[in-house]
Amino acid sequence: xSILNPVRGTQAVYAINPVAKLVAALLLSLTLVLxxxxxxxxxxxxxxxxxxxxxxxxxxxxxLRTLPVLIASPAAALTTLLYGRPSGHVxxxxxxxxxxxxxxxxxxxxxxxxxAIGLPAIVLFVTIDPTDLADGLAQVLHLPxxxxxxxxxxxxxxxxxxxxxRSLELARRARGVGDSGRFRRFFSQGFALLVLSIRRGSKLAxxxxxxxxGSPGERTYARASVMGWREGVLIALAVVxxxxxxxxxxxxxxxxxxxxxx
Amino acid sequence: MSGGASRRAGGATVSARGWGWRHAGRRAWAVDGLDLEIxxxxxxxxxxxxxxxxxxxxxxLAGVLGAADEGEERGSLLVGGTRPQDARGRVGLLLQxxxxxxxxxxxxxDVAFGCENLGVPREEIWRRVGSALDAVGLHLPLSHPSSxxxxxxxxxxxLAGVLxxxxxxxxxxxxxxxxDPAGVEEVRDAVARVLAHSEATFVVIEHRVAVWRHVVNRxxxxxxxxxxxxxxxxxxxxxxxxxxxxASGVWVPGFPPARPPRAARAARPPRTTRIxxxxxxxxxxxxxNLAAICDGLAEGRRFDDPDPxxxxxxxxxxxxxxxxxxxxxxxxxxxxxxxxxPGFATVVTGPNxxxxxxxALTLAGLIPPAGGDLVASDDFxxxxxxxxxxxxxxxxxxxxxxxxQDPEHQFLASTLRKELAVGPAALRLPQREIVERxxxxxxxxxxxxxxxxxxxxxxxxxxxxxxxxTALATRPALLVLDEPTFGQDSRTWAELVALLAxxxxxxxxxxxxxxxxxxxxxxxxxxxxxxxxxxPGGAS
Numbered sequence: 001x002s003i004l005n006p007v008r009g010t011q012a013v014y015a016i017n018p019v020a021k022l023v024a025a026l027l028l029s030l031t032l033v034l035x036x037x038x039x040x041x042x043x044x045x046x047x048x049x050x051x052x053x054x055x056x057x058x059x060x061x062x063x064l065r066t067l068p069v070l071i072a073s074p075a076a077a078l079t080t081l082l083y084g085r086p087s088g089h090v091x092x093x094x095x096x097x098x099x100x101x102x103x104x105x106x107x108x109x110x111x112x113x114x115x116a117i118g119l120p121a122i123v124l125f126v127t128i129d130p131t132d133l134a135d136g137l138a139q140v141l142h143l144p145x146x147x148x149x150x151x152x153x154x155x156x157x158x159x160x161x162x163x164x165x166r167s168l169e170l171a172r173r174a175r176g177v178g179d180s181g182r183f184r185r186f187f188s189q190g191f192a193l194l195v196l197s198i199r200r201g202s203k204l205a206x207x208x209x210x211x212x213x214g215s216p217g218e219r220t221y222a223r224a225s226v227m228g229w230r231e232g233v234l235i236a237l238a239v240v241x242x243x244x245x246x247x248x249x250x251x252x253x254x255x256x257x258x259x260x261x262x
Numbered sequence: 263m264s265g266g267a268s269r270r271a272g273g274a275t276v277s278a279r280g281w282g283w284r285h286a287g288r289r290a291w292a293v294d295g296l297d298l299e300i301x302x303x304x305x306x307x308x309x310x311x312x313x314x315x316x317x318x319x320x321x322x323l324a325g326v327l328g329a330a331d332e333g334e335e336r337g338s339l340l341v342g343g344t345r346p347q348d349a350r351g352r353v354g355l356l357l358q359x360x361x362x363x364x365x366x367x368x369x370x371x372d373v374a375f376g377c378e379n380l381g382v383p384r385e386e387i388w389r390r391v392g393s394a395l396d397a398v399g400l401h402l403p404l405s406h407p408s409s410x411x412x413x414x415x416x417x418x419x420x421l422a423g424v425l426x427x428x429x430x431x432x433x434x435x436x437x438x439x440x441x442d443p444a445g446v447e448e449v450r451d452a453v454a455r456v457l458a459h460s461e462a463t464f465v466v467i468e469h470r471v472a473v474w475r476h477v478v479n480r481x482x483x484x485x486x487x488x489x490x491x492x493x494x495x496x497x498x499x500x501x502x503x504x505x506x507x508x509a510s511g512v513w514v515p516g517f518p519p520a521r522p523p524r525a526a527r528a529a530r531p532p533r534t535t536r537i538x539x540x541x542x543x544x545x546x547x548x549x550x551n552l553a554a555i556c557d558g559l560a561e562g563r564r565f566d567d568p569d570p571x572x573x574x575x576x577x578x579x580x581x582x583x584x585x586x587x588x589x590x591x592x593x594x595x596x597x598x599x600x601x602x603x604p605g606f607a608t609v610v611t612g613p614n615x616x617x618x619x620x621x622a623l624t625l626a627g628l629i630p631p632a633g634g635d636l637v638a639s640d641d642f643x644x645x646x647x648x649x650x651x652x653x654x655x656x657x658x659x660x661x662x663x664x665x666x667q668d669p670e671h672q673f674l675a676s677t678l679r680k681e682l683a684v685g686p687a688a689l690r691l692p693q694r695e696i697v698e699r700x701x702x703x704x705x706x707x708x709x710x711x712x713x714x715x716x717x718x719x720x721x722x723x724x725x726x727x728x729x730x731x732t733a734l735a736t737r738p739a740l741l742v743l744d745e746p747t748f749g750q751d752s753r754t755w756a757e758l759v760a761l762l763a764x765x766x767x768x769x770x771x772x773x774x775x776x777x778x779x780x781x782x783x784x785x786x787x788x789x790x791x792x793x794x795x796x797x798p799g800g801a802s
Contacts, residue, residue: 131367153365159409160361164671166588170628171672174664176688176736178655188674195718196670203362209326210355211365211423212379222374222387 007065007126011056012230014127019136020231021124024238029117031242037256038105040249041112047241048120055123065126069118077111084110116245130155135225145219153208157200164196165189273302273463274352274430276323280337282488283318283327292318294488296337300480302430305457305464307474307496310484311510312721312751316467319484320435322346323465324355341431351380354429358436358749360416365423369395369411370404372419376427387426394422397459398452412614414445418452425456432457434466438473439722439749442614442777446473453477469751470513471500483507511723511751519756521784522763575639576601577740577771578625578650584633585617585624593632594620600790602740607762607772607785612792618775619667619744621792625773626664626742627651642739656688663733667744667775669725673717678709678728681717685736703731707757723754730758740771747778759784 008014032044052062063070081103088101134152137143168189172178178185208214249255282294293315300306310316321327322339325346341349354376357363366372373394377387391404398418408419417437424432434453438446454477457464468474481499485491492503500507500514508517584596594617602608602625610618623629624636627650637648638661646657653661666672675681682703686696704710707727712720717728726746733741741762747755762785766772776782782789 129367131371156365156367156409167666167668167671170623171664171666172674173628173655174626174658174662174666175672175674175732176656176659176685177674192674199670199718200362203357203359204365206321206326207357207363207420208365208375210324210357211376212351212427213375215350215379215381218381220378220381220384220387222371222378222384222391224384 007057007061008129009056009127011054013054013056015230016234017136017140017225017227017231018128018133019140019225020227020234021128022133022136024234025121025124027235027238027242028120031246032113032117034258035246035249035256036106036109036113036258037249037254038109038112039252039254040245041109041116043248044116044241044245045112045119047244048116051237051241052119052123056127057123061126062123066119066122069114069122072118073111073114076114077107080110081107132223132225135221135223139221139225140227146214149208149213153204154201157197157204160200161193161197164193168192168196272430273304273461274342274349275302275340276300276431276463276465277340277343278319278337279339281322281339282336283315283322284334285318286331286333291488292333293322293484296484296489298482298490298493300463300465302463303461304480305478306466306480306482307471307478308465308467308482308484309469309471309507309512310491311486311512312469312723314484314486315488316484317435320355320433320465320467323431324353324433325350326355351376351427352429353431353433354424354427355433355435356417356421356424356437358439360413360420360440363420363423364408364411364416367408368404369400369402369406369408369419372408373423373426376423380427390426390428391422394426397425397456398422399455412445413441414448417441417445417449421449421452421456429462431463431465432460434464434468436467436469436749438468438470443779444614446470450474450477469511471507472513472515475500475515486510508752511753513752518780519752520760521756522760524763524766524785575641576603577639577642578602579637579639580625580635581637582634583621583624583631583636585620585629586632587617587620587629589630591632595792596633597793598634602771602773604739604771605766605769606787607766607774608788608790609782609786610773610775610790610792611777611782616792618792622742622744622773622775623664625650626662626740627653627658628664659685659689659736659738661738662740662742663736663738665729665733665741665743665746667748669729670718672729672732676716677714678704678717678720679713681728682731682735685732689736699735703735706761707731723750726750726754727757730761734765738770740773741765743772743774743776745775745777747776747781755780 028044028048032041055062057065081099082097084100084103084106086098086100086102090098090100091104092099130152134148138145138148169178172185172189246255276298277300278296278298281296281298282291284291296319308316308319318327322335323341323346325348327333339346342352344352346353364372365375370388370391373391374387377390382390395401398421400415400418400422408416411419421437437453438449441449450473453466457477464478466474466478475496478496481492481494481496482490483492483499483503492499500516504514504517508514508519513519578601580598580600580602582596583598583600584593585598586593594615598621600608610621612618620629624631630651636650638646638650640648642661643653644661646653646661650658650662664672673681674684679700682700683696686699691699701710704713707730709724709728709731712724717725720728730743730746743762746758746762750758759781762772762774766785766787772785774781774785
């Protein structure tokens with residue numbers, strides 16, 4: 001289950017509390033969705049690109065993990081280019097396609113924005129260990145431990161789902177019902193997986209209960225989850241990037257508060 | 263130092279007075295009228311036929327049986343003088359399935375989990391984690407990923423998690439049923455080591471008596487109708503009740519389950535070979551002294567009439583075969599050479615991770631070979647082409663039946679009757695014939711009473727029998743089984759082996775992946791030993 005496994009390493013970024021990473025990624029994305037202009041996204045992206053050098057990921061890992069965003073960005077840009085709200089000079093028009101000054105600008109803004117929001121989110125998230133995140137959610141944000149740890153244990157089942165899915169597929173072929181349409185098979189197999197996972201889930205719940213999960217009384221934590229100067233630095237960096245993007249964009253007149261007409 | 267985790271905790275007493283439990287929605291009581299006193303520090307092996315309520319009792323002692331909406335309780339059941347629900351942390355429970363007992367991603371965190379829930383202070387937690395891991399002999403870094411452990415290691419890890427809670431009562435519910443022989447010993451030895459240094463009271467359920475006989479000092483046998491059937495020192499109880507226990511499915515040393523005669527085998531002694539050469543050692547055609555059902559199963563077989571010279575082409579011929587778990591993945595075994603002949607039982611053995619199951623699923627036409635040749639004879643293919651992986655799913659039905667390691671993976675329908683009809687219906691057999699075959703199989707495998715039950719609600723032994731029956735319903739010429747006897751009681755074991763022997767004698771070919779030496783002994787004509795592979799993360 002390589003997708004779910006966190007990237008591990010020794011650099012400072014791995015020791016940073018996941019809650020701080022969550023806050024940093026949230027700060028950036030919340031700021032950047034406020035406007036659709038290419039300047040704010042561009043500024044954020046440039047600053048982020050510099051910070052990625054300290055993200056603790058090799059170039060290859062970086063490319064592999066961010067691949068979805070690297071694909072989504074040009075795809076979103078292209079769609080906007082062809083179908084975005086027309087304005088200014090018209091370059092190309094047939095059927096619904098309408099490439100204009102306005103849609104070109106919007107396309108660039110959209111593509112950059114997807115990158116500026118998606119890349120740091122992925123880069124911060126892939127170095128998060130789920131156990132550490134759960135510790136942070138419970139101890140720093142004081143979310144209910146029942147909920148957090150239940151979710152954490154449930155996450156382990158996802159790896160088993162993949163195995164189960166494969167076995168179900170083989171079993172269907174062996175039982176003589178593997179010839180039916182891909183679509184139908186997918187749904188019946190999905191249902192079988194659901195049944196299996198509920199059973200696995202209840203077994204897991206019993207095992208957790210048997211180890212005192214849900215006992216009355218205060219729970220302790222074997223691992224301390226604290227917010228220190230490193231976490232402060234990360235959040236401050238996110239604030240600086242977000243602020244710089246807004247300031248530059250507003251002062252150059254490109255800021256375009258979402259919903260307001262340009 | 264080993265066992266330190268549990269030494270400080272004194273043993274807890276167990277006291278049941280007229281205790282009973284009925285699961286919600288059931289008419290019969292799972293346990294009833296139970297009077298049982300277990301003194302602090304006693305080591306008890308809990309036996310009983312399947313359905314006698316052993317697991318229900320253990321779950322109740324662990325306080326995980328559920329609230330009032332999940333069942334009805336009567337009488338009293340006390341652990342250390344209090345109700346089990348209020349004694350959380352005094353009781354530790356180790357369950358059967360290694361996969362659903364590992365809770366967290368890192369070894370150390372997993373052991374710490376129970377302590378955290380009990381509110382143990384942080385420094386104390388890590389002290390206990392260290393000594394618990396020591397006690398079970400798991401010498402791994404605390405940050406070691408728990409997912410990379412073998413089954414036996416996972417069970418020892420879960421045991422460490424239980425020990426770290428310093429329970430006064432240690433409960434084990436068939437802790438080794440899903441493990442290979444090496445794993446069974448590994449876990450048993452770890453438990454024995456822990457108990458040697460602990461005052462904890464100990465109760466284990468297990469239907470293989472030999473595993474725990476020398477670890478316990480008392481055997482309690484639950485009666486099927488409720489109450490206690492026998493109770494006393496292991497040797498006394500086993501001497502007095504051995505035959506009775508064996509008949510009810512318990513594996514009792516000295517009372518092995520009956521083994522069927524292999525008619526066709528008498529003429530050819532079993533051979534252990536890396537490279538099975540097949541046709542050369544074939545001396546006789548399939549014998550035909552069959553029970554009624556197998557007459558039916560053999561009907562219409564192409565190889566019903568053996569070659570005049572006694573030499574058939576093998577059904578499947580593997581040459582330089584390489585197998586891989588996932589299409590396109592790295593091969594787990596290469597250069598495999600074997601023949602699968604009608605009427606022959608080939609058992610695939612070898613260490614964990616050597617690719618036994620993968621080979622079986624490849625032979626079964628379910629996973630494409632990673633390299634080399636796997637060719638079906640013209641007779642066997644009967645027009646479907648030489649490569650089993652290219653056969654349609656429906657074409658597999660009459661040619662190769664597969665019984666998966668986990669029966670639940672292969673269940674498709676909401677009742678046993680519908681489940682058994684899936685294959686025959688896919689073959690588009692006439693309705694009358696489908697009903698006939700289904701009824702026959704239900705009766706043969708003692709499942710008639712459960713015909714309208716949901717397959718998922720069956721016991722382990724019943725699930726196994728049903729999964730075999732689903733494969734037999736379409737009368738395949740080759741039956742592939744993955745660990746068919748894992749965790750089975752001796753009664754199911756004997757029934758399975760008898761059924762498979764009949765099939766073999768009727769000319770069906772058999773491939774079985776197994777760790778079970780008794781099974782190999784009873785059925786195998788050839789043993790195919792996988793070239794060894796190291797167990798990942800192996801340490802003990």
